[in-house]
Every structure is written in structure tokens, then in C-alpha cells.
Amino acid sequence: MNQLTAFALALVLASCEAGTGAGCSREPVGRVNAFFAGGEASRDVVVTVVSITPLPDLGGFRYEMSDGVRLTWIAREPIPAVAAGGRYRFRVDYAGGSPDASGLLVFENDQLLFAALTDQKPFQHVLRDGIPRFAIAMNDAGCGSRGRTRCHEALVNLRLSFEHRGETASLFHGEKATLGEFEIEALTAQKVTYASRCADAGLPGVAFTIRRR
Numbered sequence: 001m002n003q004l005t006a007f008a009l010a011l012v013l014a015s016c017e018a019g020t021g022a023g024c025s026r027e028p029v030g031r032v033n034a035f036f037a038g039g040e041a042s043r044d045v046v047v048t049v050v051s052i053t054p055l056p057d058l059g060g061f062r063y064e065m066s067d068g069v070r071l072t073w074i075a076r077e078p079i080p081a082v083a084a085g086g087r088y089r090f091r092v093d094y095a096g097g098s099p100d101a102s103g104l105l106v107f108e109n110d111q112l113l114f115a116a117l118t119d120q121k122p123f124q125h126v127l128r129d130g131i132p133r134f135a136i137a138m139n140d141a142g143c144g145s146r147g148r149t150r151c152h153e154a155l156v157n158l159r160l161s162f163e164h165r166g167e168t169a170s171l172f173h174g175e176k177a178t179l180g181e182f183e184i185e186a187l188t189a190q191k192v193t194y195a196s197r198c199a200d201a202g203l204p205g206v207a208f209t210i211r212r213r
Contacts, residue, residue, distance in 0.1 A: 151198030
């Protein structure tokens, strides 16, 4: 077998593995949601965190802040690096729908501490200006549908690609990577084909978090 033939065979095998491997069959591991309670759900504020209270019934946390501001954060864990008594800038971008979309940026002074997004595609409905110093996109991974339901004709896993200051990572949901001073976790990356019989069966297409280490 000559070198060119071997290279072509390697490409074919890699394509087959990408289309049938664990990344293609893995279920999403979650999503995140942030919104301000009362008044405008989307705001850009600089406030001091007064208290952080678990919300077990919602699967999240409530952040009571100075000036009566209250943030609801629906996720498995509290917002990293945010502590009671600290003063931060919170930028929350929320869009209702089925499903809804949510984006969160947290800064201390001018330094990005944390970013999170749930949407159909990166920055389709929320955080349309993106995340500072990051380029993010979803790409076809050659996967077939990992299954179907009464309301979803196809559920196809995609790859989430991240670029930060010359470093790159490409992740299926359920995977993590480190780029510079940040840790990235892909929670959901999929393309959903809906059945016409269901009106309110929306699923997020993308969800991820970026946290400063």
C-alpha cells in the first residue's frame, strides 16, 4: 500500500469513526438559564451580591443583589467565582420562546470571569455580539441521528468549535477543554428535526459554559 492510498484509507476510517463513535451517540448533558426576576429579564448591571440561595425545586440558585436586583440562575452549580460580598458586572440576555434562550456574561472590573449560553445556534437570539476574545461555531461532525421521538424526527450531534487567542478546541457535548486561562464545557450541541404533529417540543441546539480557571 503506497503512502497516498494509506492516507486516503485513514481519512475514510476517521470519517466512519466520527459518524458512529461515542460522541455521535451521546445525549446532551444539560443547559443553563439566567434571567432577572421582576421587570426586564435582560439587563446589564454592576451590583454587589448580597446572598446566594439554592432553589432545589427549580434546580438552580437565586442571587440577591444590592439595589433590590434579583438574578435567577438555573444550572447544576452556582456561578463560578461569584461570591456573596463581591461586586460584579452581570450582563444577562434572555429571549422567551419554546425553547427559550439565555446568555450570561460576568465580569469583575473589566476581566471576564464566566460566560454561558443556551440558544438554537451560537448567538442566534442572545448575546449577538458574541463573547469577548472568543470565536464560537457549530460544525457538522458526520453523525447520523442518535434517535427519534414522537416529536423529533432526528437528533444529530454536532461539534462545537472554540478559538481563543490562537488556541482551538472542537467538542461534542459532554466534553471539556482548556484554552489559555479558561475551561470550556460543551453541554449541548445538536441539530433537531421536528415532527409537524408537535407544537411545543423545542429543544436547545447549543449550550456551553466558559469559566476562568
